[in-house]
Amino acid sequence: MTLRYLIEKEFKQLARNSFLPRLILLFPCMMMLIIPWAATLEIEDLRIVIIDNDHSPSSERLVHRIEASPYFKLTGLPDTYRDGLEAIEKDRADMLLEIPRGFEKEQVNGRPASALVAVNAVNGTKGGLGSSYLNQILAPAGNTSIRYLFNPHLEYKNYMVPALMTMLLVLLCGFLPALNVVGEKEAGTIEQINVTPVSRFTFILSKLLPYWLIGFIVLNLCMLLAWLVYGLTPSGNIFCIYIATIVFTFVVSGLGLVISNYSATMQQAMFVMWFCMLIFILMSGLFTPISSMPQWAQCITYANPLRYFMEIMRMVYLKGSSLTDILPQLGTLAIFATVLYLWAIVSYKKQQ
Structure with missing residues (x-):
């Protein structure tokens, strides 16, 4: 029952915020409707x-x-x-x-x-x-016959759209909950929570669950926009996407908790998140293939959880991969989630 009231409190606080609900709805729509057209490697004219x-x-x-x-x-x-x-x-x-x-x-x-x-x-x-x-x-006509598998019309937007959904989940399910926790710490209310019968686990879970729910709603909104605007639907089973999203949500929320544990102010947390986001984007294969990076850079990408979830999204969306095909990426994300949550638990205890 305590968890229910804490979650209700989070939603009421979110509703009272005049900016955040608009950001949660408008930001995904703007990303899905503008970035695939602007951030493209297709050259015309x-x-x-x-x-x-x-x-x-x-x-x-x-x-x-x-x-x-x-x-x-x-x-x-x-x-x-x-x-x-x-x-x-x-x-x-x-x-x-x-x-x-x-x-x-x-x-x-x-x-x-x-x-x-x-x-x-x-x-x-x-x-x-x-x-x-x-x-x-x-080239002389008739000498070569080319078949373009998985993306027959060579649409770069088909390559970008599934990856953009990954970025939205990082922001909504990872960074926003972390900023929420740091906001409680900065306002001093987290100390008041610590002396109540509410356990730390219940308190943190109440901070995460609303944004997990919002993340899933936004993911479905993005998939709807991908279908309506770009005619892009998953070639594989949509439940593979949902399963991978659950695991990836644990990863990014664990990372957000680690950042919140080491941050004393909102400004500090935002700078750390911006640094992480920049590295994640550049080293994830969002814009350019990882195989075209130098060997040392390719090695760094193995420590980037976004790489694996982007691979899953593109495999399911474009190649029609099944759950068996994405098991290696899912296993790696599960390891990331375990390590990050253990780190979050240990660092939270040290900060108290």
């Missing part, structure tokens, strides 16, 4: 100039294919290579293609026709992807 020295039907067809591609925007047809480079230097183009004389003749004779591509590589990612897109157009 690359400005390209083409120097056609052949002026043949084959070269004209190539120009039309590039112009029709959504990845390129034809901004000029200069006469010389020098003029094309000048367009890049003056930021009127991102890349140029020079089609040499005899381009069609080489193709007719069955020999591979060559062409020169120059790319502005100040932005290495943009330059690399742009040249890759152009090489696909330049």
Whole structure:
């Protein structure tokens, strides 16, 4: 009964807060509706100039294919290579293609026709992807057949949306409860609780349970938005997501309790959480694949719980993985949860 009244108190305090309920509802919606469109590695409308020295039907067809591609925007047809480079230097183009004389003749004779591509590589990612897109157009048709598994239309948003749900759970189920506990400590009410018959376990659980419930509600809201806005639904069993969410919630709430135990003020806790959040995001594979990181950075990612839950979300959403497939990640998250809660218990006792 004591736990029930404490949880009721938490919800009443949350309802009296004019800002936090709006944040809990609006923040997930803004993340799901804006970030997948803004934080993308897909490159479109690359400005390209083409120097056609052949002026043949084959070269004209190539120009039309590039112009029709959504990845390129034809901004000029200069006469010389020098003029094309000048367009890049003056930021009127991102890349140029020079089609040499005899381009069609080489193709007719069955020999591979060559062409020169120059790319502005100040932005290495943009330059690399742009040249890759152009090489696909330049490659002779019919030699290669490619099947894109799990994401046939190469939508980067499908890669981002499941990972963003992970970030929301970290904030709602990990950091907000921790700030709530630190707020009690800063206000001095936690000392009053410690001298009452309410056990420390009951008090902490009353702080965590409301945000766990809110986290699950927000997760379902995000999955609904993913379906309505992006047409993205889990290819696997949705209960695999719920099981993984329960385990991951224990992990992040345990981390939040550890931070709250070592923090005396809200400001101190927020700085520590910001530091953890920054490292988690950069080392989780949210934006870039972990396999593309240096070897030393890949080793660090093994200590990042977000890595494993993001893998689970993408596996279930895109690959249709079953519970058996995600067991290694679930086992690792369970170890994280055990270690963090033991740490939270020991550090809480030391602080008292």
